[in-house]
Amino acid sequence: MSKIAIMGAMPEEVEPIVAKLDNLQTMTYGANTYYEGVYHGQEVVVAYSKIGKVFATLTATMLIEKFGCDTLLFSGVAGAISDELKIGDLIIADGLCQHDLDITAFGHPYGFVPEGEVCIPTDVNLRKIAKEVAASKGLTLREGVIATGDQFVANAERKDWIGSEFKADALEMEGASVAVVCSALEVPFFILRAISDSADMDASFNFDEFLESSAKISADFILSMVDAIHSK
Ligand code: SAH
Numbered sequence: 001m002s003k004i005a006i007m008g009a010m011p012e013e014v015e016p017i018v019a020k021l022d023n024l025q026t027m028t029y030g031a032n033t034y035y036e037g038v039y040h041g042q043e044v045v046v047a048y049s050k051i052g053k054v055f056a057t058l059t060a061t062m063l064i065e066k067f068g069c070d071t072l073l074f075s076g077v078a079g080a081i082s083d084e085l086k087i088g089d090l091i092i093a094d095g096l097c098q099h100d101l102d103i104t105a106f107g108h109p110y111g112f113v114p115e116g117e118v119c120i121p122t123d124v125n126l127r128k129i130a131k132e133v134a135a136s137k138g139l140t141l142r143e144g145v146i147a148t149g150d151q152f153v154a155n156a157e158r159k160d161w162i163g164s165e166f167k168a169d170a171l172e173m174e175g176a177s178v179a180v181v182c183s184a185l186e187v188p189f190f191i192l193r194a195i196s197d198s199a200d201m202d203a204s205f206n207f208d209e210f211l212e213s214s215a216k217i218s219a220d221f222i223l224s225m226v227d228a229i230h231s232k
Helices: 011-018 053-065 124-137 156-166 175-185 203-230
Strands: 004-008 022-029 032-039 042-048 071-080 090-098 141-148 168-172 189-197
Touching (some): 004 203, 011 071, 011 203, 032 203, 071 175, 124 141
Antiparallel strands (some): 090 189
16 A cells, blocks of 8 residues: 655644644654654655755655655745745645756756756646645645745845746745655655745745744645545
């Protein structure tokens, strides 16, 4: 039977999910706690990585290699680039890029390293399931590129640059790491974010105010995704 990994970056992003699990067992490994349990009959392993690309890479790898998960769903919050995204709105990534990866001095585009790709696509089937879940709940789901980097962006100029360089609609600090790991290990993955701020001068205030509520919106949707995947 399949085992689904559910990952976040911060405790607030996974707590609403862990709270709903049956047969909960915790295991600490590599300085992370992994929550193994069952949601409506589906085996899951939940963890938050801590913030940023390096920690996210570690946790995604562990969820797959150590815990044997064969699907990975990420739930969390993000800063909006698109003006159409408001606080609490949901966006799913069709692809993820690293906005802070820069060897342009050698003539490469931003976000590119040899043998890599600028934008890594997410699993088409999981995106399709997400759209079905959204339709059944009457929710609007935006789909677009999500840009990842080791920076909390609270600057309109930087956000606009990321938006135009990568055609990105939202930005955060972990998604592209998960994409690199899952594509290398050939594990289908899905990245969902609810908007917590608009990555401009008000970002840190908005983030503090909306982290919990937006994280909960994303977590609730992910749990519905688990139901939908389990019933397939
Ligand atoms: N307040 C936290 C730091 C949060 S960093 C502390 O003091 O510890 C922001 C987190 O939310 C990251 O995990 C990132 O993925 C996401 N995020 C939300 N808005 C963001 C933004 N404007 N820029 C970058 N990441 C953002």
